[in-house]
Amino acid sequence: MRTLLRPIVAVLLAAMTLIAPPWVAAAAPDVTGTWVARMNSPLGEIEFVFRLNSDANGHLGGSVNSLFGDAPILEGRINGDDIEFSIDMDLFGNIQRRTIKGRIAGDELQIESAGLLPTPPPGMAIPGGPGPGGPGPGAGPPPFVPGTLTARRGTPTPSYRAGPVDYEALPKVELPALKALPSNKLARTPPMGWNSWNKFRTHIDDKTVRGIADALVESGLRDAGYLYVNIDDGWQGTRDGNGVLQPNPNFPDMKALADYVHSKGLKLGIYSSPGPRTCGGFEGSYGHEETDARTWAKWGIDYLKYDWCSASRLWKDEDMRAVYQRMGEAIRATGRHMVYSLCQYGRAGVESWGPLVGGNLWRTTFDIFDNWPSMTRNVSAQEALAGSAAPGRWNDPDMLEIGNGGMTTTEYRTHFSLWAIAAAPLIAGNDVRALDADTRDILLNKEVIAVNQDRLGKQGRRVMQQGDIDIWLRNLSGRAYALAVVNRGNAEVEVNIKWADLTLPANLRARDLWLHRDLGRLAEGYPGRVPAHGVVLLRLTAGK
Numbered sequence: 001m002r003t004l005l006r007p008i009v010a011v012l013l014a015a016m017t018l019i020a021p022p023w024v025a026a027a028a029p030d031v032t033g034t035w036v037a038r039m040n041s042p043l044g045e046i047e048f049v050f051r052l053n054s055d056a057n058g059h060l061g062g063s064v065n066s067l068f069g070d071a072p073i074l075e076g077r078i079n080g081d082d083i084e085f086s087i088d089m090d091l092f093g094n095i096q097r098r099t100i101k102g103r104i105a106g107d108e109l110q111i112e113s114a115g116l117l118p119t120p121p122p123g124m125a126i127p128g129g130p131g132p133g134g135p136g137p138g139a140g141p142p143p144f145v146p147g148t149l150t151a152r153r154g155t156p157t158p159s160y161r162a163g164p165v166d167y168e169a170l171p172k173v174e175l176p177a178l179k180a181l182p183s184n185k186l187a188r189t190p191p192m193g194w195n196s197w198n199k200f201r202t203h204i205d206d207k208t209v210r211g212i213a214d215a216l217v218e219s220g221l222r223d224a225g226y227l228y229v230n231i232d233d234g235w236q237g238t239r240d241g242n243g244v245l246q247p248n249p250n251f252p253d254m255k256a257l258a259d260y261v262h263s264k265g266l267k268l269g270i271y272s273s274p275g276p277r278t279c280g281g282f283e284g285s286y287g288h289e290e291t292d293a294r295t296w297a298k299w300g301i302d303y304l305k306y307d308w309c310s311a312s313r314l315w316k317d318e319d320m321r322a323v324y325q326r327m328g329e330a331i332r333a334t335g336r337h338m339v340y341s342l343c344q345y346g347r348a349g350v351e352s353w354g355p356l357v358g359g360n361l362w363r364t365t366f367d368i369f370d371n372w373p374s375m376t377r378n379v380s381a382q383e384a385l386a387g388s389a390a391p392g393r394w395n396d397p398d399m400l401e402i403g404n405g406g407m408t409t410t411e412y413r414t415h416f417s418l419w420a421i422a423a424a425p426l427i428a429g430n431d432v433r434a435l436d437a438d439t440r441d442i443l444l445n446k447e448v449i450a451v452n453q454d455r456l457g458k459q460g461r462r463v464m465q466q467g468d469i470d471i472w473l474r475n476l477s478g479r480a481y482a483l484a485v486v487n488r489g490n491a492e493v494e495v496n497i498k499w500a501d502l503t504l505p506a507n508l509r510a511r512d513l514w515l516h517r518d519l520g521r522l523a524e525g526y527p528g529r530v531p532a533h534g535v536v537l538l539r540l541t542a543g544k
């Protein structure tokens with residue numbers, strides 16, 4: 001009997017371990033802790049940090065943090081070895097709900113990356129967006145390739161990104177009643193300088209910023225007008241017991257850095273967000289606006305870029321004006337002059353209220369990327385806004401990519417010419433410590449800079465399109481004009497521009513600002529050739 005029962009009991013026991021009855025349900029695996037995964041992408045290596053908490057019932061919470069910001073985990077579940085959760089991905093103020101699936105495999109989490117990567121809206125030339133794809137001049141950016149990420153328990157690379165935010169539990173920030181702040185009298189011409197983001201992303205530190213300041217002086221860029229040295233996202237650490245935001249260890253002493261930059265005859269800029277997190281997932285200014293403005297004033301900051309980002313988890317577009325006014329007032333209250341750069345990607349008709357919140361410039365588009373479709377798209381979006389620009393108030397199609405390697409020298413000349421015509425801020429975005437001859441010639445072309453900095457402060461417009469040729473025209477002081485003939489096509493084009501077609505007077509004196517050559521008096525127009533993706537930039541003068 002015993003010998004007969006033994007195999008039956010053994011089978012029953014084995015079955016019970018396979019099909020556990022509900023009253024002895026196996027506890028869900030505990031994934032609480034920090035998990036890190038890395039992925040190669042067209043934007044370089046991206047690190048994803050999953051800060052997870054789970055319980056025996058299979059609830060999963062926490063956050064996902066990456067170059068695309070910090071997103072709380074929503075509706076997270078663990079079912080056996082399967083995990084599933086949602087996030088609200090914030091892409092330039094567009095919130096996209098994503099579902100992400102993964103699996104627990106031993107001491108790894110296998111996570112499908114598709115839901116973690118941004119899907120840009122149509123017309124946005126960023127990786128993952130539409131476009132021909134592939135590297136090379138004129139091509140669109142290569143797309144992200146989704147796959148399976150392997151996350152392991154570990155410590156994130158010290159980027160000093162902040163931890164998760166409980167958005168529901170945040171104390172409410174009171175928004176001010178709308179009013180018009182008087183002008184701060186800064187930025188009478190479009191601001192010029194340098195910013196860390198386009199080249200260094202969040203890998204930025206004190207030593208690099210000092211090196212950039214030195215290079216701006218040595219290269220002659222400072223003397224050509226590039227004054228502001230702007231630290232973008234990635235300088236922030238945590239708040240101390242009094243709520244004062246400290247820089248992270250990459251910036252041991254901000255006051256000393258500001259003193260150094262000032263000693264070089266330059267000015268220092270900084271970056272934050274009205275939300276609790278910046279776009280890169282660092283500590284933002286939400287609820288600490290006055291304290292942060294005071295901290296920056298104490299350090300000697302001269303320029304603030306204030307980037308919407310996680311604010312879209314708390315406010316609507318119609319709140320933007322009040323949100324930006326809140327910081328505008330906080331800056332004023334410090335008594336220190338700071339150029340105020342709004343960055344909310346042109347939403348909510350910012351060009352109409354930007355100056356009223358104390359803004360000196362406002363982004364009008366999504367981020368620029370170092371490729372021709374992105375650059376041309378950003379500047380084309382300026383046309384409709386031309387009437388809003390004036391001394392002290394500028395449309396900002398984003399920072400320069402010149403020298404970063406994604407476009408040809410010809411394309412970079414077009415980039416610089418168009419930013420000059422569009423009275424756009426000239427904020428270099430490359431490593432100016434290592435300038436090659438072409439980049440130097442472009443960024444230091446004083447005749448083109450003079451167009452950009454013309455004291456009338458009138459933004460130019462695209463006045464004509466013919467086939468692949470676009471003609472941009474800007475009114476300059478002293479009865480002069482800047483005229484850019486841009487070839488959007490892939491082959492050289494012969495042009496014969498007639499002054500009369502552009503309602504310009506006859507007999508204009510012309511100077512070619514790239515050849516640095518006077519062309520004499522041109523009675524009826526300009527005949528010439530424009531290379532593929534190239535530009536002819538002329539300064540035209542009427543009268544004697």
Ligand code: GLA
Binds near residue numbers: 232233279307343
């Ligand atoms: C946004 C801005 C960029 C840059 C990054 C920093 O994407 O548009 O210019 O400041 O955030 O995270």
